[in-house]
Amino acid sequence: MDSGKQLTGTLAFAVFTAALGSLQYGYSLGVINAPQKVIEKHYGRSLGVWTERTTVLPENSTEEEELPEVGDDPAVVIYWSLSVAIFSIGGMLSSFLVGFVGDLKGRVKGMLMVNVLAVAAGLLMGLCKMWKPHIMVISGRAVMGFYCGLTSGLVPMYIGEIAPKAYRGALGTLHQLAIVIGILISQVAGLDFLLGNDDMWPLLLGLSGAPAVLQTLLLPLCPESPRYLYILLGKEQEAQKSLCRLRGPYDTTSDLEEMRREKEEADKEPRILIFSLIRSSVYRQQLFVALMMHLSQQLSGINAIFYYSTAIFAQAGVSQPVYATIGVGVINTVFTMVSVALVDRAGRRNLTLIGLGGMCCCAITMTVGLALQNQFIWMTYVSMSAIFLFVSFFEIGPGPIPWFIVAELFSQGPRPAALALAGCCNWTSNFIIGMTFSYIQVWLGCYVFLLFAALLFCFTVFTYLRVPETKGKTFEEIAAVFHKGRKIPQQIPRDHSELQQLKTSTDA
Template structure:
């Protein structure tokens, strides 16, 4: 057991290298927001719809009608919206390919191959002034979204397969930690006096490809997933070597025995495609849990906070709302660290329930604060506190846990297909929230967070009733929990049918 708990240098390097992909994902998520006006100005000039004067007006306007005339040209708005949305579309498409890429040459080589996309995307955006900025940025964002869809599946899959059982939760949470650190870095260096200005914004966008360069140098030093080597390729000697590199000098017999049993199970069942996973009744419970966990993350309202926190803080009377938004990013990071510390002690289910329940209360608090802000000055502090607490509760559970729990819920056979489906569900719901939130906000006004409070309450009830605790369990034991529940429901259905038959008789 002592060796089970051992954290080696090789494991640390492997996890650090993998989460560089997650850092890049976070940076790409956050980087587009800060320099919006600067980028719109260059789009307008490139399209020839603005003169230099109107472009200056769009950035420095104080007159509302001047700003409307200069800053809201339909072509500029369309290309800007496309620059933001195309990222999610790229992720939605590529998330289906996670299993294929991960199985093609292995998890490590898979991550190495897709880095070509990240570097290409960074170059397209970094050199966008050389041609038409609006087309170059949109192309770069599409390619980067495609890369991020793959990496948001490959990273949790690799970490889930190499992490010792005792540290699987903490190491799995590092994916989300790297995402929020990436968002925070992009917010800070996106300030106008650093890179978010007229001259430097292409470099700001282009830097989103830089973690891939460092990761490409480090990946050859990382051991391949022992589970991939043994269960998929049947290479026991190589799996043993990989385990010894990851865990140090110990007896790997117990781990190899667990993999042998899982391989026998995997050999008995056909390779599970995405379509057969959707149709299969065997994995229905696990799949429902996996998809609901990802939906709870995206439909919680967190993206509404991330996308519109600057506007909410401005409405609450904060002088420099951009700094309050960076404060949200910092709290994001701190509470993800709290989750890293707690997830293997308190458990996945407990932290998710605490997080969703807390967010539900904060959404109600935010609604009350925004509603009575004009009547009572102190209510602005209520809405601001609710925003900060909302983000804190999100990062304790609903933020990090869905990403790695999918790898825990499924055995080796259906795991890549399940991660692909969960990833697609995540990206699609992210896209829907991003596109529809402004319209819902117009419709509901200050009551918009009541909608999220209702959704959060529903997700909390579902997770309380249907999600088992996976802390400290082997992949076999987790699968057994669902099979036991399935057998029980089949038995109940059979008894009900027998009872009905005897009654009819």
């Protein structure tokens, strides 16, 4: 085997270090849910709600008895909702800056710079009892969301550029694996007897910034992206050294030649910014596919499933629904590992089709179970099974693949802008689902998942018709697929002049 295609210790170290940012993203996503009641109580104290209400309580009343009323206070509800929503708003705003930060000083230094935000956010939340908890937590969540919006683009960009072609899918999936592991860690750490209690909840939130500290220590040891060094900076010798550090001693001629052609292509057109990418007819098909894949991830109903799972487990007689929810998190992690193992064998397109189609069937099964659970007790267990299968199908394809396939669909020039747009699309749709699902649920009742089933069917058809297979293809070959047609051509143009002629004829 060509040593340039092997997994080396340096490559594994670099991917692990980058994925720490994804772990932090996942932890921040899940950490706010478990200690909700405890945090609401402290918000009430800070706002004066607790003091006002406890003054009229009988002497034998306890704080725990008053907790639900404090949580229902309009001021507490507003500040709690803002604590949750501000995270997505920060991510939406910063996702537009992914390309700028990644190109400013490089991928590695870019990730290193933004860690300042994560540490600051962790300190704001960890020390929130020193001032007004609601102000400190909301500020920390906003800063952390801003950080996560950047790292959700920088990590797939870096991993996609340093990974050998044969392992690009498996290594790219590690971004999603780190996210779900982070969510699972936050769920476990948020248990009442660990950190999700009255005394330790600030530490639980503050630990959101812990992976950034470790990543800051490790990033200086990671090689910079060879594609960034060669294509953007024109430093061929440094790019060659970086390739050898990442993949071991091997003949770098073919990789450097591919980057040389890509650089020539990028030098012939002006720098591609976000608005230029939106207007460009050359990249319109790639951009449409990228955005639709991110929409399919968020509009699949996965967040709604997590939102509704605790109630279903409670109806099924599970005495501790929180542990069942953690079980969903474990399945989340296990099947992401399955995707890591399969993505470079089965292919991105096939796994996405299997995942979306399976989720569609599960959503229909879920609807049937919810509609008939009052008539047949065993239907509740059908709904529970549908939840576990839904999550499994999500992590096989629609969960991890959209994050890294964007880096595969675009060459070096438009890649940062494409990742920024895809990230913004992902964060925005996530925010919309989070804000509207409760209203849609009231409107549609137990048939709410039919809406997601219809969306999943549409996304499945789109993937079948429009998404090409990128497994084992160079960036140049993938670009040629879109210029030549939607199907993989039998003869991929290898020569730069042939590809340029193909582009010219397509534009004409």
